[in-house]
Amino acid sequence: MASSCLQIFGFLLALLGLSATIAATFMVEWKKQSQGKTHKIYDGLWMSCSGYERTTCEVHESIFKLSVEIQATRAVMLLSIFLSGVGLLVSTLGMKCTRFLDGNKETKAHTALTGGIIFISAGLLSLIITSWYVSQIVHSYKLAHRLQSFEFGKAVFVSWAGSLLSIVGGVFLCYRRCSRRTDAFSVNHLLPTSQPRSNYV
Known part of the structure; x- marks a missing residue:
């Protein structure tokens, strides 16, 4: 029951991460420039x-x-959205609360693990490209005149939040499979698999 709740929680986090990534991709305020107190310039993807x-x-x-x-x-953010969409479908098939693949629990567990890995990959992609984009803005800010340089805007923070939610959600989706492997390893090594032989005939 607890593992099923963790999967649902991870799925919801990853879904929120996907929503935030989509919102950030199409937001216009990736970088901004202020000319005076009233004139604003926003540049998006x-x-x-x-x-x-x-x-x-x-x-x-x-x-x-x-x-x-x-x-x-733009290219990497779209790739991240595509991977998150695939992860959404795959993890839905592998979650314990759904009826898909009920006949084969091992395949269902592997499917949930795959969906979690896809979400983690998508989150890492958007996290890396957003951080790189920010580094480019910071680099140009140092080189250009203060009044002619851009600063990073709200979309950057939304993208970072979406990336972290996707990664954490993917980790929760992978947790059940990893914990099962750890438990199986511990049981196999701590408990004898066969009865000790007796010295008596």
Whole structure:
């Protein structure tokens, strides 16, 4: 019962992580620039916005005109979303609270483990690419003039949160399988597998 609750908890965390990753990918505030007290410029993976009280947005039309960090971040974030979607389907099949693969418990356990690993991989991808994107902003901030440089925006924090939720959720989905292996190892080595031979005939 406890393992089933852990799987459900991990699944919900991973689902929240996927939702946060999707939201971050399409948010416009990946980096921001302030010109004065009122004029703001926001740059996202898909569009950029600028204005005073009311902002106007323009979609990035040509991929060849985009910077390397935007192209790379966009590609990896989409890959992370795709992997999380696959992990969502796979872990649903392997969870104990579902009726899929009930005839083979070993295959069901392996399926849940696979779904957890996929979620962890997706979370690591988005975590790494987001951290790299931030490092590029920090590097350009140090080189450029203060008034002409960008700072990282809210989407970065949303992406980090989604990455961590996906990783933690994946770990919880893998926990049951790992604990079963540890228990089986301990039992096999602590308990004798055969009766001791008697010296009497």
